[in-house]
Structure formats: structure tokens, C-alpha cells
Amino acid sequence: MIPLPSNYDDFDPYFSSSWNEISYPVDTTPRLYLDFAIEDFESSNGHKHSRILVNALSNAKRALHLQVETIAKSLGFVQPRRGFPNFHAYLGFCERCGVVTPRILKKLNIVRNAVEHEYYIPTESETEDFIDVVELFLAATDKFIYRFPTEIEWLPGKVDESIQFNIDYVKLTPNSGTLTLVSHEKGKDESLELDPSMDEYFVWLKVLCDGVHRGNFNHRS
Numbered sequence: 001m002i003p004l005p006s007n008y009d010d011f012d013p014y015f016s017s018s019w020n021e022i023s024y025p026v027d028t029t030p031r032l033y034l035d036f037a038i039e040d041f042e043s044s045n046g047h048k049h050s051r052i053l054v055n056a057l058s059n060a061k062r063a064l065h066l067q068v069e070t071i072a073k074s075l076g077f078v079q080p081r082r083g084f085p086n087f088h089a090y091l092g093f094c095e096r097c098g099v100v101t102p103r104i105l106k107k108l109n110i111v112r113n114a115v116e117h118e119y120y121i122p123t124e125s126e127t128e129d130f131i132d133v134v135e136l137f138l139a140a141t142d143k144f145i146y147r148f149p150t151e152i153e154w155l156p157g158k159v160d161e162s163i164q165f166n167i168d169y170v171k172l173t174p175n176s177g178t179l180t181l182v183s184h185e186k187g188k189d190e191s192l193e194l195d196p197s198m199d200e201y202f203v204w205l206k207v208l209c210d211g212v213h214r215g216n217f218n219h220r221s
Contacts, residue, residue, distance in 0.1 A: 015152065015155045016219070017152040018212070018219050020150050020220060022074050024070050025069075028066075030063040030067040031063070032063075033062040033066065034059070034138065037059035041056040041127060041128065050121045057122050057126075060131045061112050065090075067137065067141060068091055071141060072090040072093045072097075074148060074175055076175075076176065076205075093196075096202050097206070098209060100137070105133060105137065108130045143213055147213065150173070150212075151171045152170050152208050152211040152212055153168065153169055154169065154211075167182070168182055169181075177195055179195070179204055180193050181193075181194065
């Protein structure tokens with residue numbers, strides 16, 4: 001790997017960046033599933049029957065899974081050659097990318113697994129807490145759906161003269177699994193491609209995401 005700059009957070013305040021909106025892979029959305037969960041939970045008129053609690057938690061779980069899977073794949077999650085990835089694999093990838101994933105989600109996942117695999121009936125409190133946390137999670141991560149980072153101009157405050165590859169732009173195409181570092185010198189573009197098998201991929205992905213979500217000069221691509 002060519003030596004890359006280590007001053008990842010050393011931004012000039014006047015950099016440009018771009019973003020786009022990504023689509024969910026199905027016609028429904030996490031918000032719709034969450035609405036179903038809330039309607040299920042509130043439909044009992046004060047009497048929380050087992051069926052209602054299980055249905056409410058299941059719809060909240062669908063909202064959580066769809067959001068996590070969509071974001072993970074967009075950020076470059078690589079599907080295994082055989083079988084299907086489980087939710088923990090998607091969530092772990094999102095954590096490594098720097099996507100907000102509250103620790104309580106892992107605790108509440110125990111309840112979800114119990115309902116699915118051990119015939120456990122969640123309590124009213126457990127179901128309500130799960131719905132509330134999923135709602136907070138969607139609110140915290142919607143920026144990766146509606147302002148998905150696609151490019152940032154990297155303007156470090158100080159230039160490291162020892163670096164062989166001077167980065168001018170960081171680019172990401174949704175679902176590609178490839179992050180491109182672009183150097184523009186002497187009127188010629190040179191690029192360096194990173195993928196999720198490299199630690200540098202996640203370092204520069206966070207630079208891109210943080211820059212787009214806090215940038216002074218954002219525009220939709």
C-alpha cells in the first residue's frame with residue numbers, strides 16, 4: 001500500500017462535497033414498518049395481548065433490519081460467496097464504517113432472538129423500549145439514506161511532504177465496495193482504489209462521511 005496521509009481530520013473549513021439519495025431495495029421503507037409496529041402496539045386499548053406484542057416487535061425488527069442492510073450494502077458490504085449474511089454481520093460492518101449503532105441495540109437483539117427462536121413472549125416494556133430505540137436509530141442514520149456521501153474534496157491544513165500520493169478527492173459509488181482516492185497533479189488524474197479488505201478503506205470512508213455530513217459546501221450529485 002502506498003503511504004497515505006495520517007492527518008485525516010485536518011480539514012480546511014472550505015472544502016466541497018457531494019451526496020445523493022439512495023433507494024431501498026424493496027417498495028416499503030423502515031419508516032412504514034415502524035408505523036406498523038406503533039399501530040400494533042397501540043391497538044390493544046390498554047390490553048397488551050401476546051399476539052400484539054410479538055407483531056409489534058416483529059415489525060420494529062423489520063424496520064431495523066431493512067435500514068441496517070441497506071446502509072451496509074451501500075457502504076460496500078461484501079456478500080459471502082455461499083449462504084446469506086446474518087444481521088450481526090451487517091451491523092458489525094456498519095459499526096466499522098462509523099455508522100451510529102447504539103449499544104442498547106445489541107441488548108435488545110437478545111429479545112428479538114428469543115421471540116424468534118425460543119418462543120419467548122416479550123413484555124410490554126421490552127416491546128415499547130425496542131420500538132423506541134429503533135425509532136431513534138432510524139433518526140440517527142437517515143442521513144446515510146438521504147444524504148449518502150459520494151465525494152469530498154480533501155483539503156488538509158498542512159501538507160505532508162513525505163507522502164507519495166497526494167489526495168485531492170475521495171469518491172464512493174453506492175453498492176460498489178470500492179472507495180477511490182484521486183490525486184490531480186500536473187493536469188493528470190491518478191487514482192488509488194481501496195476495498196473493505198483494507199483497513200484504510202474504513203479510515204477514508206469515515207473521512208468522506210464525516211466531511212459530507214458536516215461540510216460547508218454540500219451539493220447533491
